[in-house]
Amino acid sequence: MKQADLLYTGKAKSVYRTDDPEVYIMKFRDDITAFDGGKKDTLAGKGRYNAEVSTFIFRYLGEHGIRTHYIESIEPGVIAVQNLTMIPLEVIVRNVAAGSIVRNYPFREGAPLDPPVIVIDYKSDAHHDPMLNDELIYALGIATPEELDQIKAMALAINELLSKYLDLRGITLVDFKMEFGRSNGRIILGDEISMDSMRLWDKETGASLDKDVYRFEKGDVMETYAGVAKRILSAPWGEVK
Ligand code: 5GP
Numbered sequence: 001m002k003q004a005d006l007l008y009t010g011k012a013k014s015v016y017r018t019d020d021p022e023v024y025i026m027k028f029r030d031d032i033t034a035f036d037g038g039k040k041d042t043l044a045g046k047g048r049y050n051a052e053v054s055t056f057i058f059r060y061l062g063e064h065g066i067r068t069h070y071i072e073s074i075e076p077g078v079i080a081v082q083n084l085t086m087i088p089l090e091v092i093v094r095n096v097a098a099g100s101i102v103r104n105y106p107f108r109e110g111a112p113l114d115p116p117v118i119v120i121d122y123k124s125d126a127h128h129d130p131m132l133n134d135e136l137i138y139a140l141g142i143a144t145p146e147e148l149d150q151i152k153a154m155a156l157a158i159n160e161l162l163s164k165y166l167d168l169r170g171i172t173l174v175d176f177k178m179e180f181g182r183s184n185g186r187i188i189l190g191d192e193i194s195m196d197s198m199r200l201w202d203k204e205t206g207a208s209l210d211k212d213v214y215r216f217e218k219g220d221v222m223e224t225y226a227g228v229a230k231r232i233l234s235a236p237w238g239e240v241k
Contacts, residue, residue, distance in 0.1 A: 001025075001080065011037060012047070012196060021083065028054070028077045032196070034215040036128055041214070043222050047077040049229040050194035055079055056233050057162065057193045064161050066154065068189040069181065084181025084190045087143055090121040090129060091151060093159040094175040098199055099212075101175075110206075116159055118152055123179065150187045151180050158189065166200065169231045171209060174199040195225050 003025050004017040011033045016025040028047035033040045051073070058070035071080040094117045097107035101119065120137065121129040137143050143151065155178055163173045176198035179191035191197075200209040207218075209228040214221045 012050070013192065018080070023071060024081050024083050025074065026079050026081050026192075028079075028192070028194075032211070032214055032221070034211065037125070039215070045222060046225060049225040050192060050196055051077045051079060053229050053232050054192040054194045058189070060165060061158060061161060061189065066158055066161070066189060067186065081190070082183060082188065084183050084188055086179060086181040086190060087147075087151075087187075088123040089132070089137070089142060089151070089179065090123050091155045091178045091180065092119045092121065092175055093117070093155050093178075094119060095159070095163060096172065096174040096201075098174050116156065118155055147182075147187060154180070154187065154189065162193070166232070167203070169234070170203045171228070171231065172201045172203050174201055195228055200228060 001023055002019045004019060006014060007017050007024065008015045012029055012031050014027045014029060016027070018025055028051040030042045030044055030046045031040065032043055032046055055070065055073050058068040062068055062070065069081040069084055071082060073079050094101060094113050097111040097113060098109055101107055101117070102109045107113075120132050122132050122136075122140075122142075123129060132140075132142075134145070134148060137148055138145060158178065159173070159176075162176070166173045176193060178189060178193065178197075180187050181190040182188070195210045198210055199212060201207065202209055208216075209224055213219050213224045
């Protein structure tokens with residue numbers, strides 16, 4: 001497979017076409033941003049860690065029956081993925097109250113959310129990712145009721161699998177963001193699942209193990225990313241049933 005022209009460049013990844021129209025190449029860059037792009041930096045090696053963790057999680061989910069866009073790893077920080085028509089939704093599952101839900105609603109930081117809460121934002125830089133509800137999603141023509149039901153069911157199944165896995169590694173999955181796409185009428189998990197898109201707390205100490213370290217200057221970002229990548233990747237396959 002040969003890399004062709006640049007299709008899309010986001011805040012932290014670039015996507016290239018290949019000579020196969022069904023396959024794209026996704027490059028995880030070392031750029032890191034927060035607060036709607038208001039804070040920006042480049043941290044050498046960050047892309048590689050996020051790619052490694054995303055790859056591991058996609059493979060783990062795939063082994064457990066979740067359809068993902070992951071095809072194969074090409075080199076550090078670079079993976080081949082299936083060409084999806086992306087659905088402009090940020091699907092967030094929350095197990096513990098933190099971040100914007102605490103700022104915007106009367107939740108106490110750290111309060112468990114059981115059952116988990118799904119929050120869906122409109123992925124649009126121009127509109128600053130506003131929260132949607134089901135009716136707005138249908139009215140905007142973003143997804144059908146059947147598709148949205150499927151997306152929510154997949155999001156909860158992914159949350160259960162990931163929470164269980166990370167718990168065994170001593171990590172609480174506080175919340176995380178997913179993006180989905182369509183291919184041949186099927187809903188497939190796309191984008192990435194990494195330290196940039198999950199909120200992770202150490203089960204013992206409560207320490208942040210994710211992009212909050214960068215957002216709120218809680219410590220050395222690269223040390224945190226390297227450490228959490230090692231913890232996530234250290235488990236043998238098949239440990240979680
Ligand atoms: P919050 O709404 O609390 O800011 O974010 C909830 C969760 O979704 C966090 O784990 C956060 O990292 C993730 N998230 C929300 N919006 C985005 C986004 O635009 N990009 C990425 N990578 N993650 C996001």
